[in-house]
Amino acid sequence: MLRTIRKAAVAAVAILASAMPLSAAVVINSANSGYNFSIDYTGFVNEAWTDQVSAFADFTFDGVSNNGLTYNFSYTMTNDSIVDSRIRSFGVDTSGTVASLSATGAYQYTDLNGQFPVGVGRLDLCFIATNNGSCTGGPGGLSSNPDETGVGTFAITFANVMESVTFDNFAVRFQSINPTVNGSSSGVGLGSLAGGGGSPITAPEPGTWLMLLVGFGLVGHMLRQQRRPTLFPQAA
Numbered sequence: 001m002l003r004t005i006r007k008a009a010v011a012a013v014a015i016l017a018s019a020m021p022l023s024a025a026v027v028i029n030s031a032n033s034g035y036n037f038s039i040d041y042t043g044f045v046n047e048a049w050t051d052q053v054s055a056f057a058d059f060t061f062d063g064v065s066n067n068g069l070t071y072n073f074s075y076t077m078t079n080d081s082i083v084d085s086r087i088r089s090f091g092v093d094t095s096g097t098v099a100s101l102s103a104t105g106a107y108q109y110t111d112l113n114g115q116f117p118v119g120v121g122r123l124d125l126c127f128i129a130t131n132n133g134s135c136t137g138g139p140g141g142l143s144s145n146p147d148e149t150g151v152g153t154f155a156i157t158f159a160n161v162m163e164s165v166t167f168d169n170f171a172v173r174f175q176s177i178n179p180t181v182n183g184s185s186s187g188v189g190l191g192s193l194a195g196g197g198g199s200p201i202t203a204p205e206p207g208t209w210l211m212l213l214v215g216f217g218l219v220g221h222m223l224r225q226q227r228r229p230t231l232f233p234q235a236a
Contacts, residue, residue, distance in 0.1 A: 105152015
């Protein structure tokens with residue numbers, strides 16, 4: 001009986017873990033110039049997942065400069081949504097203390113610690129299509145149908161020399177969704193690692209970890225219930 005409970009609990013945890021896509025955590029070593037990785041963004045609109053809006057991005061580490069303080073990257077971003085939409089901005093968290101941020105190309109405007117909507121919160125690095133507005137909203141950005149692709153570069157200068165940096169919590173901002181999805185014309189896309197040129201580290205995003213912890217808590221509760229002795233009424 002105990003083995004059956006364990007199997008059922010493990011299966012429940014696996015279902016919970018698969019309910020949300022994983023947010024990529026990618027480690028870039030300062031000596032690994034040319035390292036490439038890809039991020040696939042799944043739409044999250046009006047607090048529900050959707051395949052109607054999506055995006056795909058390639059990132060290449062172009063090496064360090066500025067006596068090791070600056071990490072340089074190239075990017076290619078594509079809006080491959082099924083419905084009409086545009087990608088206003090994209091963002092990511094990074095390790096270390098960032099002193100400055102610059103960018104070129106399709107998303108040449110930047111914001112440190114920029115606010116994202118739909119529960120994403122603030123991201124360390126934000127890249128924006130136009131200089132009017134913010135990471136949360138505004139005009140411009142790559143459109144779909146036909147799918148538009150934008151390219152550019154960005155440079156992150158840290159306060160201290162970093163042997164490696166970690167990127168996680170990749171997100172894009174969708175606007176002008178038409179027809180509306182889940183009753184809304186805007187939302188976000190959350191990224192999962194789609195491919196890399198080496199051995200990047202991937203980890204579940206905080207929401208996935210929370211579900212795993214809840215699942216394991218349920219397992220522990222069931223096991224404790226199984227171990228609890230059964231009390232029988234004493235005979236009169």
